[in-house]
Amino acid sequence: MSKLSLPKDRIKVLLLENVHANAVSFLRRQGYTTIDARGAALSGDDLKAAIADVHMLGIRSRTQVTAEVLAAADKLMAIGCFSIGTDQVDLDAARHRGIPVFNAPYSNTRSVAELVLAEIICLLRGLMEKSWAAHEGAWMKTADGSHEARGKTLGIVGYGHIGSQLSVLAEALGMRVIYHDIVEKLAIGNASPAGDLDTVLREADVVSLHVPSTAETRDMIGARELGLMKPGSHLINAARGEVVDIEALAQALRDGHLAGAAVDVFPKEPGGANEEFRSPLRGLRSVILSPHVGGSTLEAQANIGTEVAEKLVKYSDNGSTAGAVNFVEVTLPQQADCSRFLHIHRNEPGVLSAINGIFTDRGMNIAGEYLRTDGEIGYVVVDVAAEIEAGMGIRKALAAVPGTIRTRFLI
Structure with a gap:
């Protein structure tokens, strides 16, 4: 390999927050040996110092990679979020520094779907209240308010990977499934699309939310929407904390309009185990509260470790950005007897012409060229059939x- 390229064994990788061992083993199998795997999250000056000479950074949800932190990492070329969300990274600042950010949006799908299925059964049977009573010495042996899942209607809001898999599991229990999504989705099994969100709320015995956090979904379930739900029905939120107006939900439960709820995500969550969890839902015996553990299974973490590490390696090895959340996505072929150059730049007129001129002026034949832009940032990959x-x-x-942000050679 030419000394123009940085050898794999000199590419420094920092993995924080107990990223799964699958990530470390995969990186090492691919030839990356300078791997620093630390158990704790880092912040402030400690984080800046740790990533000053790092090429790839792997984090989970607690490490906050701000614009200020990124400014201290001149060598950083990629970030892997070993999680579903990427809120912990300033994505725009990373993009303008030519740093793609990767995550694992689907690796915990089964884990979340299984948790919601368990919550459906627990809510329909009133197990929370009965368990709480038993811990206090009471004996609530009654069938009042206790129902089978079979024959009940599950309304799924957001029919993506998790929503559709939950649909299959719920049907196996004998539930009728209806769903609503802002994008037209093909029904799986015997599920039926509802005309709109209000229809789902009015018809379902259990409503389960599986939507992303956007301006449109913020407080999409408020007092009005809760009022549309059937008396005695249940709400489950394993999506994002900002989707539900928690105060309104607490009131609907206190009033007895809803029989119960299960909430795994909250608008404000503790920063760590030593910080008290506060919520108006605390103390309501018909509510299942869980600390954002929908995807927290050993199986999901193992899958996430492998998926994100694979994306980091693919970008480092051949420049492919497929799966990046803040960057133009380019899927590239393997290099074949050529030298590859990656060029990230501001999307300005004349950049591509200038890049091509550099090679043609040296009599080099361009064997392949791949360009994508997003309006602000451009990414061009050039394969040259020549020894460099x-x-x-x-x-x-x-x-x-002019306009260059970052260049890399894969020779």
Whole structure:
């Protein structure tokens, strides 16, 4: 390999927050050996110091990668969020520094669906109240308010990977499934699309939310929507904390309009185990409260470890950005007897022409060229059918192109 490229065994990888061992083993199998795996999250000056000479960073949900932190990491070329969400990273700041961010949006799908299925049964049987009473010495042996899941209607709001898998599991219990999604989705099994959100709320015995956090979904379930739900029905939120107006939900439960709820995500969550969890839902015996553990299974964490590590390696090895959440997605073929150059730049006129000129001026034939832009940032990958030697001045010439943010050689 030419000395123009940084060898894999010199690419520094920092993994924080007990990222699953699958990630470490996969990276090592691919030839990455300078791996620093630490158990704790880092912040402030400690984080800045730790990533000053790091090329790839892996985190979970507690490490906050701000614009200020990114400014201290000149060598950083990619970030892997070993989680579903990416709120812990300033995605825009990373993009403008030419740093793609990868995550694992589907690796915990089964884990979340199974938790929701368990909550459906617990809510329909009133197990929370009966368990609480038993712990206090009472004996609530009664069938009042206790129902089978079979024959009941489950309303799923958001029919993506988790919602559709929950649909299959619920049907296996004999439930009737209806769903609503802002994008038209093909029904799986015997599930039926509802005309709109209000229809789901009015018809379902249990409503389960599986939508992303967007401006449109913020407080999408408020007092009005809760009022539309059937008296005695149940609400489950394993999506995002901002989706439900918690105060309104607590009131609907106190008033007896809803029989119960299960909530795994909250608008404000503790920063760690030593911080008290506060919520107006505390103390309500018909509510299942869980500390954002929908995807927290050993199986899900193992899958996430492998998936994100694979994406980091693919980007490092051949420049593919498939799966990046803040960057144009380019799926690239393997290099075949050519030298590959990656160029990230501001999307300005003349950049591509200038890049091509650097190679044509040196009599080099371009074997392949891939370009994607998002309006602000451009990403071009050039395969050149020629031997590249130090002293040709290509690196310096590419870096001097107006608008250049970052260049990499894969030679």
